[in-house]
Amino acid sequence: MSKNVLKKMIGRRSLLRKTMMTFGALATGSLLAISVANAGIGAPEKEELKFGFIKLTDMAPLAIAYEKGFFEDEGLYVTIEAQANWKVLLDRVIDGQLDGAHMLAGQPLGATIGFGTQAHIITAFSMDLNGNAITVSNDIWEQMKPNVPKDATGKPIHPIKADALKPVIEKYKAEGKPFNMGMVFPVSTHNYELRYWLAAGNIKPGYYAPHNGDTSGKLDADVLLSVTPPPQMPATMEAGTIYGYCVGEPWNQQAVFKGIGVPVVTDYEIWKNNPEKVFGVSNEWAEKYPNTHKRVVKAMIRAAKWLDENDNANRPEAVKILSQSNYVGADYEVIANSMTGTFEYEKGDKREVPDFNVFFRHNATYPYYSDAIWYLTQMRRWGQISDQKPDSWYMDIAKKVYRPDIYAEAAQALIEDGLMEASEFPDFATEEGFRPPQTHFIDGITYDGHTPNEYLTKFKIGLKNDDKI
Known part of the structure; x- marks a missing residue:
């Protein structure tokens, strides 16, 4: 089956679902939202959406939100398209051909500070850890x-x-x-x-x-x-x-x-x-379609939970979905080797790595400022940021790009819908957006997002203080 035929079939399936759901809503005389999952946030300003991704297993929250009908529960009718490479993907989000995309965590940050393409990109959803x-x-x-x-x-x-x-x-x-x-x-x-x-x-x-x-x-x-x-x-x-x-x-x-x-x-x-990938949109898009954005985040949070719940019990089904040519398109066995809690090093040396892919555990979906700041420190360390910046600059950029406020509204709506428990999220009343100092690095160096410049001084190799190439 050709990719174009498959794409048309997927689009028809989404249209059929939309038609059936609309008919059902009208048949019951309801002019309210189609699903119970519509409480707490206003109606979507834009219903028809197109999202991009690269063929990697960590695009899974997008695929699952689509396949399990979580987007449609939010009144959203989504097309998901593989992109040729990360640059094309980012360019298409910037010029509006895509409403949003599975992105490298550094892409919204790099674009916003002007390394490479200049554009204000934000993220309110972290897609996974590790991988x-x-x-x-x-x-x-x-x-x-x-x-x-x-x-x-x-x-x-x-x-x-x-x-x-x-x-x-x-x-x-x-x-x-x-x-x-x-x-x-x-x-x-x-x-x-x-x-x-x-x-x-x-x-x-x-x-x-x-x-x-x-x-x-x-x-x-x-x-x-x-x-x-x-x-x-x-x-x-x-x-x-x-x-x-x-x-x-x-x-x-x-x-x-x-x-x-x-x-x-x-x-x-x-x-x-x-932290690994994020879901990125342009700031202009987020401001134009705030309810739509929050509903997208709601659907993806549900997908992430589904991927991890019951000790990864749903992973075999997820692997079957991801192995489809319209998603990752690799053999089931290849994807399952890491997605189901193992990882093979040398041929035959397969070891248990239950957290190789994490989608929801450890607050994986929450966009922490400290995650953003770590990426910025590495950009500075290797010269992508040419000049020394004060600690306050790192925080300012993190707040400009990472949007836990939008995430919290989406999460609260899921709690109000009865679909999630408050205990499954950070305590939004006290959460400041920083993970505790992290110690599990291969070189034994501790990272504290509050002090990026001090962190950079700990490395033997890399730019620090007022170093410049």
């Missing part, structure tokens, strides 16, 4: 293995640090060969996680210097990082263009299934329960 890994080719893994500590059975001890890769990179350097690795976008979590892991192993991942017109991110680098769209990662590595990459699922497990590479570390091991 990424770093994979190297079989050849690089064989060179790393002698440097990796092993347990009594000969299995690698995790987490595997970049210290094991450093001698390999030094060998390439001595031979005059560049060491190339891939990540998905300059302001992606993947870029910052890969850089974090490398730098923790005393490997320099390079700097940006936008004030000098250099946005390559390769200045003074031991490892050259370049952008590769997620679905193309395995093939690019197999072709030898890159020796490894950081990407979301299922593209690390795909390398294992194809027998071309080995995931060496997950982002859960780099930074336990790190």
Whole structure:
């Protein structure tokens, strides 16, 4: 079946649902909202919506909100479309071709501060925690293995640090060969996680210097990082263009299934329960359609809960949905390898990682200011923010982009609808938007979002204070 035919079928199904629901409402003489889930927030200003996503398992809240009818419960009739890459996706949100999209957490921040495309993008919903890994080719893994500590059975001890890769990179350097690795976008979590892991192993991942017109991110680098769209990662590595990459699922497990590479570390091991994707819209759109926006957030909160509830009991069904070609389009077994609470490193070395993908637990959906500030610190650390900024600047940008106020209104409406309990959310009366200081980083450094400049001084590699490239 062609993608166009499938797309038309999905659109017809949504139209059929809408027609049936409208007819049912009229048949009962109700001119009120179609669903009980419409309490507390006014009618949507815009009902027909189009959302974008990239083919990754962490787009799941969008797929589930659609497939389970949560959008329609809010009077919203949604089309969901895969996008070619992160830049196209962002551009289409900015120019209005998309109403909103599954985004890299750094995209709304990067756009709002003007790194790359300039536009005021906001997020009121965090889509997930964790979900990424770093994979190297079989050849690089064989060179790393002698440097990796092993347990009594000969299995690698995790987490595997970049210290094991450093001698390999030094060998390439001595031979005059560049060491190339891939990540998905300059302001992606993947870029910052890969850089974090490398730098923790005393490997320099390079700097940006936008004030000098250099946005390559390769200045003074031991490892050259370049952008590769997620679905193309395995093939690019197999072709030898890159020796490894950081990407979301299922593209690390795909390398294992194809027998071309080995995931060496997950982002859960780099930074336990790190924020990953967000749902982004333009600020102009959010101001024009405030009720619609809150209803979208309501539907996605319900989807996130569904994905995690009853100890991930719904994950097999979610995997079946995601494996459809109109969503992620990878084999069921490949997606299930990480989505159902396990993760396979070397072929046959499958381990329990119940929190590899988190969609609702640990307040995963709440847009914390401290999450935004962490991304901004990494932009500063690697030169995407050229100049030193006061701590107050970080807070101002976080508040401009991350919108827990909108989230709280959506959550409160779900509580009033009887669909969720107050205990399932932060205490909105006292919540200030900062996680407690976080200690679970691979290098042992503690992060406190209240003091971004002090945090930057803790790193041996990276810009700090008034450093400038």
